[in-house]
Amino acid sequence: MAVRCSKVKRQFILLIGLFLVLTFILQMVPSYFEVQTNMLTALQFAKFESRLLNNKSFTVANRLNDPVALWKVHPSDDRILLQAKFNPKIDLSLSPKRILLEQGLAGWNVNDGKQAFVDHDCPVKHCELHGHPNGEEFDARIFKEIELNSHFLGGAQAEVRRHSDQVWIMFALESPEASPSYVGLNDVINWTATYRYDSTMMTPYDKFQIYDNFTQISDYKSDKNYAQGKTKLAAIFVSNCYASNARLEYVKELQQYMDLDFYGSCGNLRCDKGEGNNCFQNLQKEYKFYLSFENANCRDYITEKFFLNALRHDVVPVVMGAHPDDYRRAAPPGSFIHVEDFPNAQALAGHLKRLNEQDDEYNDYFRWKRTGQFVDTKFWCRICSLLWDTDLPHQSIHDLEQWWRGENICIGKRRWDEISNSSKLHVR
Numbered sequence: 001m002a003v004r005c006s007k008v009k010r011q012f013i014l015l016i017g018l019f020l021v022l023t024f025i026l027q028m029v030p031s032y033f034e035v036q037t038n039m040l041t042a043l044q045f046a047k048f049e050s051r052l053l054n055n056k057s058f059t060v061a062n063r064l065n066d067p068v069a070l071w072k073v074h075p076s077d078d079r080i081l082l083q084a085k086f087n088p089k090i091d092l093s094l095s096p097k098r099i100l101l102e103q104g105l106a107g108w109n110v111n112d113g114k115q116a117f118v119d120h121d122c123p124v125k126h127c128e129l130h131g132h133p134n135g136e137e138f139d140a141r142i143f144k145e146i147e148l149n150s151h152f153l154g155g156a157q158a159e160v161r162r163h164s165d166q167v168w169i170m171f172a173l174e175s176p177e178a179s180p181s182y183v184g185l186n187d188v189i190n191w192t193a194t195y196r197y198d199s200t201m202m203t204p205y206d207k208f209q210i211y212d213n214f215t216q217i218s219d220y221k222s223d224k225n226y227a228q229g230k231t232k233l234a235a236i237f238v239s240n241c242y243a244s245n246a247r248l249e250y251v252k253e254l255q256q257y258m259d260l261d262f263y264g265s266c267g268n269l270r271c272d273k274g275e276g277n278n279c280f281q282n283l284q285k286e287y288k289f290y291l292s293f294e295n296a297n298c299r300d301y302i303t304e305k306f307f308l309n310a311l312r313h314d315v316v317p318v319v320m321g322a323h324p325d326d327y328r329r330a331a332p333p334g335s336f337i338h339v340e341d342f343p344n345a346q347a348l349a350g351h352l353k354r355l356n357e358q359d360d361e362y363n364d365y366f367r368w369k370r371t372g373q374f375v376d377t378k379f380w381c382r383i384c385s386l387l388w389d390t391d392l393p394h395q396s397i398h399d400l401e402q403w404w405r406g407e408n409i410c411i412g413k414r415r416w417d418e419i420s421n422s423s424k425l426h427v428r
Contacts (some may be wrong), residue, residue, distance in 0.1 A: 190394075230287060297410060
């Protein structure tokens, strides 16, 4: 009888474990595809108010004396504009560069052929996108980070013959915390196209470019009262309740000291972001602060939570995720508040409540709106132009796992100011 009870007990524990695993997967999968949709939408930023090539002239602030090259990671220039403007001379009698998108076109929100390069008004349009191998030759092949793993190599090479000049590109939306293992993928990936600053092609969720006559943020004043009509202090939208950086715990601690509306499956409020975008319209009209808390504390990991949810909806973002230096490099000047500017949640709450009573100080966080503009990063254009570079270097990531998950790339629940020399990690 005791043996039978023990067996039933083990089966019960097994069922409970299986239930917990399935619950976790059901939470994570929708979040990943939501991020995919947001990022691919971001690649279409030409539809916003600004363009990359217009009558504004741009320079990169604090550029060092050494020249910026297309292929070399530079400590003060992400090379996005340089790559986007790159217009190599090509022989149009040659066949176009053929680019294969792994797993098909549907997940990329693009048409096959040259249409994407025409739509983005690319300097070089002599490229084609393809979603099926069809036994043909390709010049480049793009893999999303979720499609890469240590077992894929043999099958991928069997599916499409890889000639010596074929470029394999890793495109990453998510942090290393949500990516599969890349152990064994040595000298396989040639280019990286990720949000990381040290990528071959940096592909941020958005890009703000400072005007060339910018001096310092104190010379600018906000052009209106962005506090007017806003009656609520702060909000956050969270659908992934299993973040590695303990953001949920931090939110609950903040709620002890300030009014904070918590939307999403992890909170007590609901808002359908898909229906007429009412969530963000209400955010813009009613709230002064938005908690742009990422699901992982990783270098350069700054997503639509910061750029789209907050900055483009006239709300001051309070950020958690990337290193403070990463935000300072990517964000409009003076536009955000980092949780690590304060020793604890209580001190942060006190600062936000004080700003709630001081419209002038609150509006200082919107001075950036007169200092530059958001620009189209021309992702597809850059790929096409770079493939036609006559000086195209033969390069590869020797140890992809180490590059993606090296020491202190992600720090779990720790703070960046607890990491020795964390400000010196970039550029690697």
